[in-house]
Amino acid sequence: TFDCAAVTTGPGSELLGVPNITWGFGFYLSVALLTVLVFGVGPGIREWVQGVRTGLLTGGVLYAAYLTYLQVGPIGAFCILCLVSAVLATFLFGTQIALFVTSSSSVESPMPTRLVKRQIALFIYFAAAAVVLAGAGFVYVDGGQASSKAAPAAAAHESIPDQCELEAKDPVAENGASLVSFQDITKGSGESGVTVVEYFDPNCPHCKDFHQVMKKLVEAHSEEVRFVYKPFPLRQSSLPEIQALYVAAQSGKFSEMLDAQYARQNRSGISMSDLRAIASEIGMDSDVLSEKVDQNAHRDQVLKQRKRAVKIGVDSTPTVLVNGYFVKTRTPECMNTFIEQAKAGTLGGSASK
Known part of the structure; x- marks a missing residue:
């Protein structure tokens, strides 16, 4: 499966605390700068610069191979942009080796015309690769790629208030009970046998909007319905x-x-200083909070949960399920309708309010 968000938040998504997207952009920028430097130095220094560039490309290829291994193995998902970057790095490495051999055998006075052409072509490749990485960075810093899928649907549902619809996805077995574990954050009671599950990202604007609906549902049905909150990170900063x-x-x-x-909430995420401030405001020990967050005490749990969610069909936030059925129309009225149908055992298909 292709799931760039899983790759950018999964194992190996950072090196020394810096996201791979940032490293990738810096890598291509450094190689491009070294290429420019070749044009302004003498033959002796030129060979040294090309040697440095070769070493940098070697490291890039090895790290790209490692990231590809992670996608094939532990993560179990692929990112097209990451794969394209790996192919580009490999191609540039091969081109650099050929260029290095050619320049080593050239005469040591002005740079041969063929070498100039090859340097220019190589620089173009570097620029194209940097554009790819910059595009990747924009997508994930923006962070709204998955949640934006919910916007058109929400607008459509608001224009058809008489229709409450479920998504055309297979419902999760056991009325969704198989999704719930002892580690989950829950509210309410499962007395009626009804479970409402919400997959959300705290940086998702549509999740922020739906949160008000969820609060009203919990207030109205907490004595009989179990509400399960499942964070679903769309990006590393979440x-x-x-x-x-x-x-x-x-x-x-x-x-x-x-x-x-x-x-x-903001597009770039919340800083640790903000989280510490929140902790103090709500009566928590800010030092304990920051220590546990820095230790990544819940990271594996979150990523495993995300991976499983993708397998059952979660591809955007917020995603809401009532007794295992994916909800398409998430208005307060329709959510209440689905809950009542779940109580009666008639939930399934579409229904009118």
Whole structure:
């Protein structure tokens, strides 16, 4: 399966605490700068610069191979941009080797015309590769690639208030009970046998909007319906916030933490200093919070949960399930309709309010 978000948040997504997208862009930029430098130095230094560039490309190819291994193995998903970058790095490495051999056998006075042409062509390749990486960075810094899928649908449903629809996806077995584990953040009671599951990202604007609906549902049905909150990171920057939610849940402060995160929501994510400030505001120990987040105490749990969610069909946020059925129309009225149908055992297909 192709799931760039899983790759950019999964194992090996960072090196020395820096996202791979940032490293990749820096890699191509460095190689491009070395290529420019070749034109302004003498033959002796030129060979040294090309040697440095060869070493840099060698490291890039090896790291690209490692990331490809992670996608094939532990992550179990692929990112097209990552694969394209790996192919580009390999191609540039091969081209550099050929160029290095050619320049080593050239006369040591002005740079041969053929060498100039090859250097220019190589620089164009570097520029194209940098554009690819810059595009990847824009996509994931923006962070709204998956959640944006929900916007047109939400607008459509608001224009058809009489119709409450479920998504055309296979429902999860056992009325969705198989999705719930002891590690989950839950509210309410499962007395009626109805379970509402929400997959969300604290940096997702549509999740922030639906959060108000969810709060009303919990208030109205908490004595009979179980509500399960499942964080689903769309990007790397959401992981600290999500881990903070789990730490807060252990102190009985999940709702307060989530409300505060949504209140501070921005496209670049919330900083650790903001998380510490929130912790102090809601009566938590900010030092304990930052320590647990820095230790990645819940990272593996979050990534495993995300991987399983993708397998059952979760591809955007918010994604809401009622007794295992994927909800398409998430208005308060329709959510109440689906809950009542689930209680009666008639949930399935579409229904009118």
